[in-house]
Amino acid sequence: MRPGGRRPAAAGEAGPRDTAAPGPHSAAGKPGKDPLEPIEAAVTVVCTLGVLALTLWAVLAVFVDGVGFYLPDRVCVADPSTSGGGTATEGMFGAGPGVDVEARPTFCFDGSTGQRALFIATTQLVLLWHVGALVMAWLLIRRARKHGPFTRRTVRGLTLMGRYLAGGAVVLHLVEGLAHGVLISHATDYWGYARLLDATQVRWWPIFIGLGLLTFARLIQLATDMREDLEGVV
């Protein structure tokens, strides 16, 4: 191309700073390569189903007896980090000759109001953490759709979500381990906090996905810097 032989200005042409927002034709000019898919479709479907289920539950809670939010009468806590067995267990489960049964206990008892509240809070915390991750993903995708994927907003959102997933999984493990430990210690004589030290009970996938998002955020930061440099070139 000869020097300065670029296309002349067209009326109403987008300025150099209007190129961040993604479009279906923005990825290397190839149609159908939307950079925000397929995660946008997946998150939208899950969020829509979640809102529908929540609406249905709320409607049923008003009109149908027995549907709603209640404290359970009994507290049932499983201890996945402990197992045991014996002749009685093998007989109970109909084990054949030469077959050992290792059962993992679930302790059910009539808890006090505080114990029942602790049990429910722990269960709901896990649910809230999942819902929170979904909402964050939805907001992140929405902002990326509006302002463009290669922006500082996206970098901040990815960093926040990475910390939420990785840090949240660790915090959740500690909270669950402690809460279940308190409840199990009430039900048995043995030390009920083994779950805290059990590596198989740690949610490793969110931790690794969170760390991956933190790395991805740094990559997007580099891409954002490059985009801004390119847009500043005349």
Place this chain on the structure above:
Amino acid sequence: MAADDAEPHGIEVHLDRLLAERRMTLTELADQVGVTNVNLSVLKNGRARAIRFSTLTRLCEVLECQPGDLLSHRPK
């Protein structure tokens, strides 16, 4: 990105003065150089981060000047 976030530099662009001396508008210059009005405005207002040699060549050809007439360095 806002211009305020860009790395600070001490390069001044004298496109305003050169245009005034040649009684030329930004649109006319943009047409002759072959860049958009928006990009030339970015350069004129000191918001550009870099300038291509090809753009500089065309600017110098059209304005009949040297790069030093267009750009200068002001020490901080």
